[in-house]
């Protein structure tokens with residue numbers, strides 16, 4: 047067995063000040079142990095031995111001192127540094143190490159970068175070097191343990207061979223130096239041994255077209271509300287944030303040519319949104335018409351009984367029910383008004399109106415229809431005596447007992463109840479004397495359009511070549527407000543990094559949820575994703591969804607500028623195409639806003655119903671959210687008709703639409719069909735009110 051000695055040098059001011067913060071040594075040691083295990087299984091004859099572990103600050107001298115010691119004196123086989131390879135002012139590792147190298151090993155640098163670029167475009171923000179000093183191979187890995195691990199895993203299989211060769215490939219020099227045992231491992235670079243490589247395990251991250259594995263199984267449940275286990279994609283963090291993609295965007299030849307974001311199903315996207323939203327906040331609100339749309343955050347009890355007094359259910363005469371039929375004097379009148387009523391004795395009656403308080407002593411009310419006037423006043427305007435014709439009255443007949451509708455102290459609405467526009471809940475709370483309730487808040491939603499070509503929709507004058515009127519902002523603001531949320535108009539941001547950064551920074555301090563449109567696809571002016579990740583250290587939970595329209599739909603969370611520092615603001619970066627933006631708003635953003643305002647589980651989503659196609663509809667290669675008009679015919683059947691051309695740019699495809707037909711991808715259903723025939727029933731997400739009758 048050959049032993050290849052390794053030195054691990056952590057270069058970090060933070061870790062040098064407090065060794066407990068370091069995770070790189072453990073991470074890299076684990077990668078090395080794994081490589082040993084894999085080599086063992088494969089019958090290789092080498093073994094890595096970690097001989098040295100050190101943490102030094104981002105200090106040129108300190109770094110060089112260790113490199114010299116480990117290469118020149120200890121003659122290790124391999125030195126791995128981690129940290130200090132970014133663009134930060136304190137990042138000096140490549141220079142400190144580079145100056146000491148006698149030969150460069152650009153292939154290793156290339157290998158690491160190529161592997162990283164498959165995971166994140168921001169790998170271009172790392173500046174690794176690799177090379178040989180004396181007989182030692184030295185490689186600089188990035189500072190984040192994740193990045194360091196991925197880089198090392200990408201090349202470690204080849205390193206034994208490189209180390210043996212660096213040491214001269216000579217048994218004596220190897221023996222006196224780092225490689226304590228002899229013989230090059232002939233099998234090292236061979237491909238005979240199938241091992242789990244970086245590429246194997248990460249291939250799903252850079253697949254560009256379809257969806258792999260279990261994702262595809264979910265295609266045709268187009269209206270799914272998401273049942274996937276979460277697999278949030280964690281962001282790469284290092285200390286190169288502010289360097290940003292002027293690099294990535296200014297220089298078009300350097301941009302990535304396939305999306306680094308995995309394509310996920312709509313169901314999975316729903317799960318990721320649901321799991322990464324902050325919890326709804328609880329606020330107090332006055333009971334009144336403005337309460338509609340809120341969800342109660344606690345049980346509500348009646349402050350008062352309804353009715354609060356014994357009230358008549360009919361217009362007639364309050365009586366003592368045992369008095370029976372006969373002629374009685376009308377001794378008073380009780381109207382439905384705040385009043386003092388005098389005691390009623392047996393043998394007397396009181397005229398009473400519906401809802402008026404029963405006089406004390408009365409035990410029932412006789413309807414006016416069951417009476418007759420026996421004697422009037424001289425002017426004929428008032429009744430003096432009335433004959434009661436009804437017999438066999440029950441006690442409390444035609445009387446609403448105190449609290450018989452609602453009893454004071456009883457729970458009238460449960461936590462989680464929605465205050466609907468039907469009005470019943472507002473009415474119930476109002477009647478029971480409840481003045482204020484605890485509800486979940488309604489987030490304020492910022493709407494930002496992006497694009498150099500986009501102009502305010504109401505700008506006067508003709509459009510210049512390339513200009514486009516902003517339809518997304520008015521559309522989304524209208525939809526947000528109609529659903530009862532506050533919309534904050536954030537205007538249009540130009541396609542410049544600094545502008546987008548500044549506008550988002552301002553926006554997240556003012557709104558609870560941010561919606562942007564445009565700039566999320568593959569163009570060099572598509573700045574949203576890099577800005578979210580780099581400028582705001584946001585986490586992009588997904589950046590592509592298998593759907594049409596809306597493929598580049600992006601959902602991220604950005605650390606909140608307010609306290610608590612752990613709070614995150616949700617950001618929906620929707621595609622710029624108008625139909626895509628509107629469809630993805632209803633599909634993803636609206637359920638998120640509802641979840642944030644206390645709707646839970648499936649109730650956060652708009653309802654899905656089965657509708658019958660009135661005509662054939664061709665299927666798209668992607669699962670499609672086809673805009674349609676759904677009407678209820680005279681038999682009560684829901685019938686659906688397409689709104690016509692479904693191109694993502696065509697906002698007219700939403701004109702009159704009240705549903706999104708959830709169509710499977712062509713060839714994705716059992717019989718590999720390319721169209722849905724007339725008469726077939728398909729699920730439809732109801733985004734607007736159902737219509738009756740003919741078109």
Ligand SMILES: Nc1nc2c(c(=O)[nH]1)N[C@H]1C(S)=C(S)[C@@H](COP(=O)(O)OP(=O)(O)OC[C@H]3O[C@@H](n4cnc5c(N)ncnc54)[C@H](O)[C@@H]3O)O[C@H]1N2
Nearest residue numbers: 495514516517518564565566567568572597621622623626
């Ligand atoms: N090479 C590739 N190109 C594109 C892909 C792809 O996968 N690879 N995806 C396409 C898809 S799908 C969509 S959807 C769009 C998404 O584009 P972006 O979100 O980057 O949006 P922009 O490029 O900024 O604009 C697209 C389109 O929409 C118009 N637009 C933008 N904002 C507004 C607005 N507020 N009101 C009205 N119209 C707006 C804009 O002028 C463009 O015509 O990318 C495809 N490309």
Ligand code: MOO
Nearest residue numbers: 595596597626694
């Ligand atoms: O997904 Mo894009 O929304 O087709 O246009």
Ligand SMILES: [Mg+2]
Nearest residue numbers: 565567569572
């Ligand atoms: Mg674009």
